Amino acid sequence: MILYEHPSSGNCLKARVMLDQVGASYDRVELDLFAGETRTPEHFARNADGRIPVLELDDGTYLAESGAILLYLAEGTEYLPAEPVERARVHAWMFFEQNQIEANIGVARFLALSGRASGVPEVFADRQRRGREALATLERGLAGRDFLLGSAYTVADLALYGYVHVADDAGCPLDEHPGVASWVRRVAALPGFEEGLTPCLLTRAGAPSSDRCAAAAAYAAGSAAPASWPAWRRLPAAP
Numbered sequence: 001m002i003l004y005e006h007p008s009s010g011n012c013l014k015a016r017v018m019l020d021q022v023g024a025s026y027d028r029v030e031l032d033l034f035a036g037e038t039r040t041p042e043h044f045a046r047n048a049d050g051r052i053p054v055l056e057l058d059d060g061t062y063l064a065e066s067g068a069i070l071l072y073l074a075e076g077t078e079y080l081p082a083e084p085v086e087r088a089r090v091h092a093w094m095f096f097e098q099n100q101i102e103a104n105i106g107v108a109r110f111l112a113l114s115g116r117a118s119g120v121p122e123v124f125a126d127r128q129r130r131g132r133e134a135l136a137t138l139e140r141g142l143a144g145r146d147f148l149l150g151s152a153y154t155v156a157d158l159a160l161y162g163y164v165h166v167a168d169d170a171g172c173p174l175d176e177h178p179g180v181a182s183w184v185r186r187v188a189a190l191p192g193f194e195e196g197l198t199p200c201l202l203t204r205a206g207a208p209s210s211d212r213c214a215a216a217a218a219y220a221a222g223s224a225a226p227a228s229w230p231a232w233r234r235l236p237a238a239p
């Protein structure tokens with residue numbers, strides 16, 4: 001299989017983690033969100049909506065939408081209950097994620113990290129307000145539970161983790177919701193979550209994928225940019 005993705009995207013992280021958790025063999029192809037590589041005829045042929053993640057199956061079929069990819073990969077595994085009501089509860093949280101988490105926290109994070117928030121201050125503030133409300137909902141939903149369905153981690157936890165764990169990037173502080181913060185730590189400790197996300201500004205394609213995240217993290221911590229990086233990948237020099 002091939003995952004078309006970007007290492008700063010929470011939607012792509014969800015797909016990557018599930019691929020790893022089910023032990024799938026796959027290659028990763030990075031598309032540069034900022035250079036319009038998701039809006040080319042080639043990518044529209046993979047996903048009519050022109051977004052990532054897209055999973056290409058071994059027979060050449062393309063699957064779009066992170067939720068659909070997760071449900072496809074989790075079918076028949078411990079991560080997706082077979083019992084209809086339990087499965088419907090998984091779906092309910094995943095629909096909530098798309099409506100309230102991704103649409104608010106995901107978008108506010110993108111605006112903040114890409115430097116676009118100051119151009120649309122009212123939109124940014126509204127997404128942050130709705131994002132904080134979504135975290136309060138999640139806090140209530142997690143009360144008395146280790147994971148969303150109870151004691152077992154499911155694909156619903158992964159779907160929500162994608163953007164909730166980086167809510168601080170969006171200006172929606174996790175420490176206002178201690179139950180959510182504990183759940184984030186619990187999920188992050190599971191196998192498959194080691195790589196995490198890289199900040200948008202530092203993740204343009206250019207370095208080989210195996211070096212990409214380590215190089216970006218070192219650069220963010222103050223190291224010189226790797227010589228292989230093109231000029232457009234580097235941050236402006238400090239004034």
Ligand SMILES: N[C@@H](CCC(=O)N[C@@H](CS)C(=O)NCC(=O)O)C(=O)O
Pocket residue numbers: 009010011012033038039050051052053064065066067098102
């Ligand atoms: N609902 C979709 C959202 C996908 C999405 O918004 N992907 C973003 C990256 S996180 C993207 O491809 N943006 C590029 C573009 O819109 O051209 C999902 O869950 O997969």
